[in-house]
Amino acid sequence: MTTNKHELATFGGGCFWCTEAVFQEIAGVEKVVSGYTGGNVPGRPTYREICSGLTGHAEVVQVTFNSQIVTYEDLLVIFMTSHDPTTLNRQGADVGTQYRSVIYYHNETQKEVAEEVVKQMGSYFSDPIVTEISPLGTFYDAEEYHQDYYKNNKQQGYCTVVIEPKLTKLRKMYADKLKKSVSE
Structure with a gap:
């Protein structure tokens, strides 16, 4: 008998283009979908409605990962150190x-792990952590042009100025957690 080791995690750490690019490089992450919740x-x-700030939605990514390769706790630590x-x-x-910092949990275990990781990460930062931890509501995929944004737009200004430094930091801090194609 085999057990399903695929799990979902949902994070909001500012613009979803950045967060998506970070998680796409992590070994064990099988899919990253930009969206709203x-x-x-x-x-x-719609993206335009989200940008107005009036809907209450956050830009998030939903990460499908293999928990036999990367743990939810590992993803949380990477998330917490890849944005402010x-x-x-x-x-x-x-x-x-x-653009709020938020962890949307899918079950009570994720909630407990998220609370513990946020607590432990407190000493890593000089200012208090304001990351929200909330139950996941309805997740909506973002429009198609937002998916794989960095992969499809590496030469775009936002990608070179904002995303690439985040990826450089990720590659330095978490070289042991990267997909082989990234670390080679």
Whole structure:
């Protein structure tokens, strides 16, 4: 008998283009989908509506991972160190509730692990962590042009100025957690 070791994790750490690019490089991550969740209006939101900040949704990524290769705790630590979890509703020049630092848990075990990791990470930062930990509501895939954004737009200014430094940091800090094609 085999057991399914595929799990889901959902994180919001500012612009989903950055967060998506980070998790796509991690061994054991099989799929990363940019999307929206955490809102308070009915129906599928559009990117334009999300950017208004009026829907309450956050830009997030939903990560499908093999827990036999990478643990949820590992993903949380990578998430917490790949963005600034101490700035409320902001990541760099991206400002608004849609850019909040948030962990959406899929079950009580994820909630407990997230709370413990956030607590442990407190000493890593000089300012208090403001990362929200909330139950996952409805997840909506973002529009197609947002998917694989960095892979498809590496020469775009945002990618070179904002995403590439995050990936450089990731590769330095977590070389042992990268997919072989990235670390070679």
